[in-house]
Amino acid sequence: MDTPTLRSPQHRVSRTAVWYWAARAALGWLVLLAAQVVWLVADGDGDAWPVATHVTALVVTAVVAVAHVTVMPQWRYRVHRWEATSAAVFTQSGWFKQEWRIAPVSRIQTVDSERGPLEQIFRLANVTVTTASAAGPIKVSGLDRDTAQRLVADLTATAQATAGDAT
Structure with missing residues (x-):
């Protein structure tokens, strides 16, 4: 029996794992986005500055979430073997x-x-x-x-x- 050496394994995981990783990540981001929406509604006392800050944070979170849910599963699929x-x-x-x-x-x-x-x-x-x-x-x-x-x-x-x- 040959001594095993560190190398890239031969098999990829299931292609369906990409959708699973995306769904799992999306669920986490949805919880964060929902919390931010609740905070925006609860703190929306009419002042423009806090509302604008909350909306900006919400938009930034949404952009990062979309990037993460799009890129991470594909990247992981290319690496996982x-x-x-x-x-x-x-x-x-x-x-x-x-x-x-x-x-x-x-x-x-x-x-x-x-x-x-x-x-x-x-x-x-x-x-x-x-x-x-x-x-x-x-x-x-x-x-x-x-x-x-x-x-x-x-x-x-x-x-x-x-x-x-x-x-």
Whole structure:
């Protein structure tokens, strides 16, 4: 078995992850925008200066929100990758702060799959590979459900067939 080296993994996450990331970001921005609208209405006592300040803040927030919801998901999709071989699991993730991780199969302790409510709507799942690493588990986020199920099954079978103490 070859020793795994740090490299870009082969597989991209599901293209649907772009829509999921955009929706999740949009929900966060909508909460902030709603709070600003409530503040504007509650503080709208007729004075032009506070109203203009609130409206300016609202417009700036909306522009930043649109930019974030448009750019971030595409950027993340270009960066996020994963691969599982008989030797290791490789991941690459992030958008501003990018991270590359390798987990040798012999160190795998558990393999889990999870789907939150929004991920279920988009038919996506995440796979978490827990090892004895102090850096924490490796997460492969944004996989379609079938791919996630296959990855969990393959990693579990490979880890069971691999000699090692997983520590």
